Amino acid sequence: xxxxxxxxxxxxxxxxxxxxxxxLPETVRLIxxxxxxxxxxxxxxxxxxxxxxxxxxxxxxxxxxAELADLSDITWHFIGHLQSNKVRKAIKHFPWIHSxxxxxxxxxxxxIAAELGAQPQGCLQVKIVPDPPKYGxxxxxxxxxxxxxxxxxxxxxxxxxxxxxxxxxPEGTRQIFEQVRALAEEINHGPWQRLRISTLSMGMSGxxxxxxxxxxxxxxxxxxxFGDRQSR
Ligand SMILES: *Cc1c(COP(=O)(O)O)cnc(C)c1O
Numbered sequence: 001x002x003x004x005x006x007x008x009x010x011x012x013x014x015x016x017x018x019x020x021x022x023x024l025p026e027t028v029r030l031i032x033x034x035x036x037x038x039x040x041x042x043x044x045x046x047x048x049x050x051x052x053x054x055x056x057x058x059x060x061x062x063x064x065x066a067e068l069a070d071l072s073d074i075t076w077h078f079i080g081h082l083q084s085n086k087v088r089k090a091i092k093h094f095p096w097i098h099s100x101x102x103x104x105x106x107x108x109x110x111x112i113a114a115e116l117g118a119q120p121q122g123c124l125q126v127k128i129v130p131d132p133p134k135y136g137x138x139x140x141x142x143x144x145x146x147x148x149x150x151x152x153x154x155x156x157x158x159x160x161x162x163x164x165x166x167x168x169x170p171e172g173t174r175q176i177f178e179q180v181r182a183l184a185e186e187i188n189h190g191p192w193q194r195l196r197i198s199t200l201s202m203g204m205s206g207x208x209x210x211x212x213x214x215x216x217x218x219x220x221x222x223x224x225x226f227g228d229r230q231s232r
Contacts, residue, residue, distance in 0.1 A: 056080025
């Protein structure tokens with residue numbers, strides 16, 4: 001890209017963000033998903049006020065964070081599947097993990113966070129309808145895991161996160177988001193000491209208006225803000 005092309009690109013990103021910000025309710029926190037976008041795209045979004053950025057691949061994220069170290073008030077959100085052997089790195093680089101997708105992973109994050117003296121915030125990734133290719137708790141798995149999740153002392157399970165299966169209809173998507181919200185309310189009425197779900201991380205470029213209508217508190221937007229991603 002030439003210098004003037006990248007300036008045009010920054011202008012386009014900023015125009016899209018300004019337009020979106022004008023339409024978002026104040027209760028919704030916008031996570032800009034910068035995976036497979038260059039550091040310059042993050043700078044452009046930062047310049048118009050965004051401070052929350054989401055990444056799904058650890059190695060790429062850590063390199064980008066190093067390039068952006070001068071932007072010290074960014075909050076980084078990990079949104080991809082996390083392998084157990086990368087938990088330590090993830091905790092060091094991300095205060096938020098939206099993809100706590102199994103009890104085993106939750107235990108591991110809790111254990112390493114204790115060793116590091118960290119208190120990451122986590123969203124439990126839940127699949128409302130079966131979706132074999134995706135990670136996440138089924139509703140019954142999540143319910144069964146609650147007593148143990150409630151005992152964790154360092155991973156703070158503050159949210160639920162969901163990604164509807166590919167090709168779900170708008171009505172199906174709406175129902176999934178509503179069910180996630182109902183599940184959060186059910187958990188919050190349970191006998192738990194620590195668990196308290198105040199975050200609903202749901203809604204991507206293709207479905208975020210439905211997520212907001214259902215009560216999303218965090219939306220994760222990539223292409224709507226930044227345009228197409230670089231291919232791997
Ligand atoms: C890539 C990704 C997003 C953003 O997707 P867009 O369709 O580009 O908005 C949101 N959430 C997760 C978990 C992702 O992996």
